[in-house]
Amino acid sequence: PFLHPLHRSVDRGRWCVTLDDLVTFESEVRALWRQNGIPDSDERPNELHDDPRHGPSIYLVNDHYIKPKTLRAGGMSWALMVHPEGLDCDVFITHCWAEGVFEFISKVRHAWPVDFKARNLYCCFLANPQNGGLEEFLVDPSRSPFAKALMTAQHFLVIPNTQVSIYTRLWCVFEAYLALEYAEKRNLKIHLPSQVSLPLVVKFAAPGMLCSVWGFVTSYWWLAKMYGSNVGPLGWMVLTLLLSQAIQCTVVCAVESCVGSGTLFLVWAKIASYWVQMLVLGHGAGLAMWHLRGWGIVDSPTLAVQYEPGEGWACVPLAVSLMLVHMSSLWRHLNDLVAKRNGVLLNFTSVSDAVCTNVEDEKHIRERIEGRQEDINRCIRILSQAGRYDRALLVNVENGMSSKRAKEGANPFKMVTAIWTWEYWWVTDLAANRHHFFCVEVPLTFAMTAAFVWYRYRDLSIFAFDALYFGGIAFVALSKFWNIWDGDPTHYMMSRRTLPLQVLGLCLVGLACAYHYLGLRSWLSGPGGKRLSSECNLPMRGLQLITTEESESEGCPENLGEDDVLSYADCLTPCTKSFSDSEEYSSSEGDDAASPRRNPENAC
Secondary structure (H helix, E strand, O other), X not given: OOOOOHHHHOOXXXXXXXXXXHHHHHHHHHHHHHOOOOOOOOOOXXXXXXXXXXXXXXXXXXXXXXXXXXXXXXXOOHHHHHOOOOOOOOEEEXXXXXXEHHXXXXXXXXXXXXXXXXXXXXXHHHHOOOOOOOHHHXXXXXXXXXXXXXXXXXXXXXXXXXXXXXHHEHHHHHHXXXXXXXXXXXXXXXXXXXXXXXXXXXXXXXXXXXHHHHHHHXXXXXXHXXXXXXXXXXXXXXHHHHHHHHHHHHHHHHHHHHHOOOOHHHHHHHHHHHHHHHHHHHHHHHHHHHHHHHHOOOOOOOOOOOOOOOOHHHHXXXXXXXXXXXXXXHHHXXXXXXXXXXXXXXXXXXXXXXXXXXXXXXXXXXXXXXXXXXXXXXXXXXXXXXOEEOHHHHHHHHOOOOHHHHHHOXXXXXXXXXXXXXOHHHHHHHHHOOOHHHHHHHHHHHHHHHHHXXXXXXXXXXXXXXXXXXXXXXXXXXXXXXXXXXXXXXXOOHHHHOHHHHHHHHHHHHHHHHHHHOOOHHHHHOOHHHHHHHHHOOOOXXXXXXXXXXXXXXXXXXXXXXXXXXXXXXXEEEEOOOOOOOOOOOOOOOOOOOOOOOOHHHOO
């Protein structure tokens, strides 16, 4: 078969496109599909062919769009047609061809890593020449185009779909094997789509924002007159924060003990608890503002009630940062639901169940992965449960962190809150002495440093951020009473008065970080890797959106990650997804074997 010279001159690992190219590809395919230029196949019928969220399968897109267009251009791949010089691979995408092309592209866009260096992607149906000549590159799987691309990739996106389980195909398993090797050698990040669309975030966050506004207004104009003077502004912020955390823990523990985990009721309970937390924090912010507007007590003999001149410069940013922490927690919870849904779609059992239509390819691949089958099984199971697999996740769990906390990831807003708590009295005293520029410049400098640490180390900084966050809350909670032990009721230079307490607190935070990062914590909690593996061997319990005709008639789209506006959590239902063991599915390398559809009656 004819092979375009570009595929010999350009390194096979550089047959890549950009994310903007993928968007352009989608618009061209969608235009052709709307003109009925991509008819459904009688051999591989697709009941979602006419659904604008799914669209035609990549098989049909290849036959009716990619092959004709690239043949007219000379016979090269679509990627080299757009970029004849080639592009370095930053993001590698593993998937299968039976999925809808619009579903695939939407998930890629929502799964795109938060990394400024991630610009180019390798996708097999765009990278490989579809008009023939690919066979010579597949003789040795370890030197195939996708193996070469993986050598330079920094991210490995696993894109499941509603049609087939990608890990029933041996080529996808081999990709997972190579990704596992690179994850161990150079921290290749493996993850599922987990980004929630903006309309969905707004829909779930709006009630929380309304609750916080309602709490602020009612406490500021009404309730503050009744009991606002009992505690000072800082005291109200700390008390409402502790109360909000207690509410969430109580609600979640009570619901899990009554109805179990992985249920729709638990999803609603967690989301409602975030709204209640926002209400309580808004209430505390209103009481604090009532004080700061001069209606509280400045020179009270009770240290817990009085407040300092200039305290508004520290209290208001602290209240805002606490709100952002809780809003980001809600956003992370929604992302976790998307990751769980996609984990269910993987429907993974074991690499031994994967098949390949080419006997020689199957022989070579099984020889290559011999002895690593259990490692691959473990990697895919952790990916299914956690939504990602990388060195940071494993290191945190090995160091004794709970797998649940390790999966949540680092929250940069916690670090912002920590900065304002540890610098609370310094900002207050600077404002009291009219050094307003330094009130902003000092916290901003630390915030930029924290942003660099988060960007550089990401989830390896989880424990440090948490330690500084909770340590800062404890510091400001105790700082008002530090003068009692100091014996001097003067309160206009609180930064100096509380400096010994601040130094003591930071030393304790440093010891806690050393305790975790040096591995001492794992001595008490046991081997984290074995614990994580045992958890991921449990049956998959994920939350997935209803996709039956009845639910769709009620206006409930099926994909959390889509751009379509989604209804509330009543669209979520727990389910398990099963595929027929006798079915064959398409390879991510795009072999031409038949790809029978799974029975629609078994769809979740």
